[in-house]
Amino acid sequence: MAEPEHGITTGAVARRLGVSPTTVRSWDQRYGIGPAVRGDGRHRRWYPADVAMLEEMCRLTASGVPPAEAAHAAQRRPSAGPVTTESAAVPPSESAEPVGRRTPPTGAPSVEARRAGPGSGLPLGSVRQECRGLARAAVRLDGAAMEGLLQEVLAQYGLVTAWEEVMVPTLHAVGRKWESSDDRYVEVEHLLSWHVSTALRRAAVTGPVTTSSAAPVVLACVPAEQHTLPLEALTAGLAEQGLPTRMFGAAVPAEALDAAVRRSGPAAVALWSQARSTADHALARHVAGTAFGVRGARTAPLVLLAGPGWLGRAPAHGMIRPSGLREALDAIGRLYGRPAGHPDG
Structure with a gap:
C-alpha cells in the first residue's frame, strides 16, 4: 500500500514529536524549519524528510543547543531519505527506542536486515523480519497470528530486544499510518496495542516468583x-x-x-x-x-x-x-x- 501523497498535518507531527503545534509553527516562522512543499491554501503538509529535520531540531534543543543554532544545524543535516520507525518513534534521548541494543542470538536476522516489502501495508523501514510479519497480521486484524508472533519474539530475543526492535517499531508504524491516512487504521492500532499489552502482562506474570521482602x-x-x-x-x-x-x-x-x-x-x-x-x-x-x-x-x-x-x-x-x-x-x-x-x- 503506497504512502499518502499529501503528507501529514502539523497536529500529527506535533503529536509524534511530543511538542505543541504552536511550537512547530513557530519554528517554521522564525527559523525556516518548515515543509519543503505546502498544500493548497499554504497549509503545512509534512513529508518524511521534513519530519526528520524536525526530529533533529528536537534532539538538538533538548540537549541544550539554542533554537537558532539547532535550526541551522537541522537544515544542513545530510538527507537521510524516508524516516524509519526507529528514528521517528520517540526523540533519541528518550525512553521508547533502543539504547545499547542486544546482540541477537546466532542465526537471528540482522537489525538492519530487510526493508518492509510490497503488501506489508505499513512504513516499517529497516527493522527486523518479525516486524513485517507482525505488521501484516495487524493489518489483517489477525489476532491469533499476532499473539503467536509476539510469543515467539519474546522467547527468542528476550523482553528488551522484543520491545525495542519489534514491538515499538511496529506500533509506531501503525500510528504513523493512521495519522497520515485520514484516521484510517485506528482499529489496527487498537488491536495491536491490546495484543502487545497482553504479551507484556503475560511475560510479567510468568517471571520468577518474587518472595523477597525487598522494597518494590x-x-x-x-x-x-x-x-x-x-x-x-x-x-x-x-x-x-x-x-x-x-x-x-x-x-x-x-x-x-x-x-x-x-x-x-x-x-x-x-x-x-x-x-x-x-x-x-x-x-x-x-x-x-x-x-x-x-x-x-x-x-x-x-x-x-x-x-x-x-x-x-x-x-x-x-x-x-x-x-x-x-x-x-x-x-x-x-x-x-x-x-x-x-x-x-
Missing part, C-alpha cells in the same frame, strides 16, 4: 497520561529479573500516587509522561522528596522520569531520566545489587 518498584503514569505500554514493558522486564513491582497504570491521581508511595516504601518510582503537556515536575519532586523508614535511617525512592514528556529540563536531585528500557532496568537493578546489562532472557 512503583510504576505509574502521571495524572492525565493514558499511555501505559512502556510501563508495562518495564514491569515485565523487572519481573523477568525477579524484582518486586507495583504497577498502578494510567492517569494515576496525585493523591493516589502519594498514598501508593507512602504505603509501599519503594526503592524506585517510575513515572511515565508521553507529552510535555502531561509532565508534572512538581509531582515528581514531591515523590523524590518522600522519605520513609525509622528515624535516623530514612530513605527516599529513586525517581525515574520515563518518557519524552520529561524532555527539556535537567532531572533534579534524586531523579534520573533513562534513555531507554535497558537503561531503566540497569538503573533499578543497581539498587538491588544487580550488575548492569543483566540478561533479559
Whole structure:
C-alpha cells in the first residue's frame, strides 16, 4: 500500500514529536524549519524528510543547543531519505527506542536486515523480519497470528530486544499510518496495542516468583497520561529479573500516587509522561522528596522520569531520566545489587 501523497498535518507531527503545534509553527516562522512543499491554501503538509529535520531540531534543543543554532544545524543535516520507525518513534534521548541494543542470538536476522516489502501495508523501514510479519497480521486484524508472533519474539530475543526492535517499531508504524491516512487504521492500532499489552502482562506474570521482602518498584503514569505500554514493558522486564513491582497504570491521581508511595516504601518510582503537556515536575519532586523508614535511617525512592514528556529540563536531585528500557532496568537493578546489562532472557 503506497504512502499518502499529501503528507501529514502539523497536529500529527506535533503529536509524534511530543511538542505543541504552536511550537512547530513557530519554528517554521522564525527559523525556516518548515515543509519543503505546502498544500493548497499554504497549509503545512509534512513529508518524511521534513519530519526528520524536525526530529533533529528536537534532539538538538533538548540537549541544550539554542533554537537558532539547532535550526541551522537541522537544515544542513545530510538527507537521510524516508524516516524509519526507529528514528521517528520517540526523540533519541528518550525512553521508547533502543539504547545499547542486544546482540541477537546466532542465526537471528540482522537489525538492519530487510526493508518492509510490497503488501506489508505499513512504513516499517529497516527493522527486523518479525516486524513485517507482525505488521501484516495487524493489518489483517489477525489476532491469533499476532499473539503467536509476539510469543515467539519474546522467547527468542528476550523482553528488551522484543520491545525495542519489534514491538515499538511496529506500533509506531501503525500510528504513523493512521495519522497520515485520514484516521484510517485506528482499529489496527487498537488491536495491536491490546495484543502487545497482553504479551507484556503475560511475560510479567510468568517471571520468577518474587518472595523477597525487598522494597518494590512503583510504576505509574502521571495524572492525565493514558499511555501505559512502556510501563508495562518495564514491569515485565523487572519481573523477568525477579524484582518486586507495583504497577498502578494510567492517569494515576496525585493523591493516589502519594498514598501508593507512602504505603509501599519503594526503592524506585517510575513515572511515565508521553507529552510535555502531561509532565508534572512538581509531582515528581514531591515523590523524590518522600522519605520513609525509622528515624535516623530514612530513605527516599529513586525517581525515574520515563518518557519524552520529561524532555527539556535537567532531572533534579534524586531523579534520573533513562534513555531507554535497558537503561531503566540497569538503573533499578543497581539498587538491588544487580550488575548492569543483566540478561533479559
